[in-house]
Amino acid sequence: MRIILKIFPWLIIILLGIWAYITYKSDQNVETVINRSAILQEIETLGKLELVKYNFKEITEVTEVSKEYFRFFKLGPDSKIALISEGQAVGCIDLTKIRESDLVLENDTLYVKLPSPEICYYKLDMEKTRIYSLQTNPMKDEKKFIQKAYKHAEREIKASALNSGILEQTRENAETILKPLLEQISGHKVILTTRIEEVEIDLN
The missing domain is CATH 1.20.5 (Single alpha-helices involved in coiled-coils or other helix-helix interfaces)
Structure with a gap:
């Protein structure tokens, strides 16, 4: 005992x-298991995430030259318009384009490959856009000419945004805003990269 x-x-x-x-x-x-499908679904619910907004104020001038005959006779005066326009362009990342293969877990780090940044939309602020001067050919459709000038001013908003680096700013803001959000969703440290893909820039 x-x-x-x-x-x-x-x-x-x-x-x-x-x-x-x-x-x-x-x-x-x-084994550490990550349900990529579940995380992907949560990411997709965020949709197009707006990350930066640029505001512009511009003067847009459009001239429509009247048809000339025999180098000295013109069918009425040229149509001219000057607009003082204000508008905005918004950069975003479309998270619905993320595929399950874009999510890779190595050790305790989740690598997320983001789609290329894009301009979600660009538009004129019609309440702050006005005609500064207008001269039209009486033989032409004045309303149609004015609409053409507004469309031209809107395209200038997009071009100005691209020239000002809105896509690069969108990419930088994604790192600041999206990274902690994805870390909260996944429960892992997140490293963001951008998918290499051809981007068509259409200014029309």
């Missing part, structure tokens, strides 16, 4: 050691 009492504490220590070793080995064999 005395022998049992003497070795009993050692048996407890040995059993605790065995239990700790088994538990440690079990933890080592646990």
